[in-house]
Amino acid sequence: MKKYDDVVGIDVSKLTIDAHMYKRSIHQVFSNTSKGYKALVKWLNKNLEGQCYFLCFENTGHYSTNLSIYLSQNDMDYVEESPLAIKRSAGIVRGKTDRLDSEMIARYAWLHKEELVLSTPKEKDIQEIGRLLSLRDQLVRDRTGKMSTLKEAQSLLKSPSTDSCCKIATKTIAYLTKQIAALEDRIKILMQSEEGLDKNFKLLNTIKGVGLILASQLIYHTNNFQRFDGWRQFSSYCGVAPFSHSSGTSIKRRNKIHHIGDRKMKTLLTMASVSAIQCDSELKLYYQRRLAEGKPKLVALNNVRNKILSRAFSVIKRGTPYVELQQFAA
Known part of the structure; x- marks a missing residue:
């Protein structure tokens, strides 16, 4: 990485982001929205005008995706690091607050600035594939739970209530199966929409043992x-x-x-x-x-x-x- 004058550690949560400037020891809280991101940039320009800096925050999935996209669109240097790597580098820590976490992230980024590599957000299609795969996993887990419920209900003595439960569970399983198939079709369409994705997806499916889901997860x-x-x-x-x-x-x-x-x-x-x-x-x-x-x-x-x-x-x-x-x- 190039030579930086300061680093800003950011702790990302569902509703807010805590920002901490390492050298200046200044802390500020912003909302985890586009309005909050604009306020963050304004605050950075005010306090670090003319200085070279980068931002560092943990990869928290959906919570940090919008922030990474916003920073990339505004050509700002940032590093999206593994939460486990930051946590294990902190040593013995007593107490936990969002402010302390942002300070810990800033310290980690400054000490490891020579080793860190600047991040870039995934392409839009790949992000969409990730969301579809995540939803499919949830539906598969729900279907597995309903199948267990159905199997347990079928082992009980015959009664009107048991028959009703079995019918409802069967309809739910059929509906979930239909939705899972629809998500898989959507994944295939996304793969075909971009030449690079389509080519790699087809190449992976030539390997025995690799199917739709594993190939999609590998690409994601x-x-x-x-x-x-x-x-x-x-x-x-x-x-x-x-x-x-x-x-x-x-x-x-x-x-x-x-x-x-x-x-x-x-x-x-x-x-x-x-x-x-x-x-x-x-x-x-x-x-x-x-x-x-x-x-x-x-x-x-x-x-x-x-x-x-x-x-x-x-x-x-x-x-x-x-x-x-x-x-x-x-």
């Missing part, structure tokens, strides 16, 4: 494969990359994946791996070979998860569909 989390340098970096982000654990000569444990990661992506990759083992002869042989080497089943399955990620990044980098080489073997 990688910002259409522009956010990460390679599949190993993304594997670490998902929480499926193994790390060594050793110290001196007395502690030397086997490699393990870290518990920090994107749980949704980890779950999707697990489901894709189980499917790929059944329908992809190459991955099936690879999985069986790992088991024959004495690897535990979960370790072998995690190897398959990384294989799928490797294939995904490879087809995008080459720009050609995945080809199963074993079918051409003599």
Whole structure:
């Protein structure tokens, strides 16, 4: 990053944003609306006129999206950082308020300004895909709950009330299924609306085990494969990359994946791996070979998860569909 004179830490909540200038130790609260953003810029221009600065705030999903878009539209430097990275760098903290959080964020940004990379908001279509995927996940969870309710009701003794409950639950499940299908159709339309998205989406679907949802999630989390340098970096982000654990000569444990990661992506990759083992002869042989080497089943399955990620990044980098080489073997 270029040389900055000051940094502004911002704590973003649902209704307000707390801003703190690190060097000047000035604090101010604004509303988390377009009107509040304008007031924030006016306050910054008044106190930091002629100085070079950047803003830093936590990635809080929907709460921080509008702020990042506004700053980008006004050509202002900002960094949208992981909340966990900021929290773990704070050391021992007693007490918690929005003001203290904004000071902590400002301190973190100033101390790590040489390492931080300026952020940019995701493209509009990718943001829309993220919202659709989020809503679909909610509907799928609701449908799963209703299916459990229906199964429990069907196990009860026959009665007019039980029959009514089953009918209502069945209609609700059918309605949710219809809405989930509509969201998936909307995702497909968005993918086809932009050439880059459509090309990468089709390439990902040539990989066995990768379907509509996993391909869409890969495109969303990688910002259409522009956010990460390679599949190993993304594997670490998902929480499926193994790390060594050793110290001196007395502690030397086997490699393990870290518990920090994107749980949704980890779950999707697990489901894709189980499917790929059944329908992809190459991955099936690879999985069986790992088991024959004495690897535990979960370790072998995690190897398959990384294989799928490797294939995904490879087809995008080459720009050609995945080809199963074993079918051409003599």
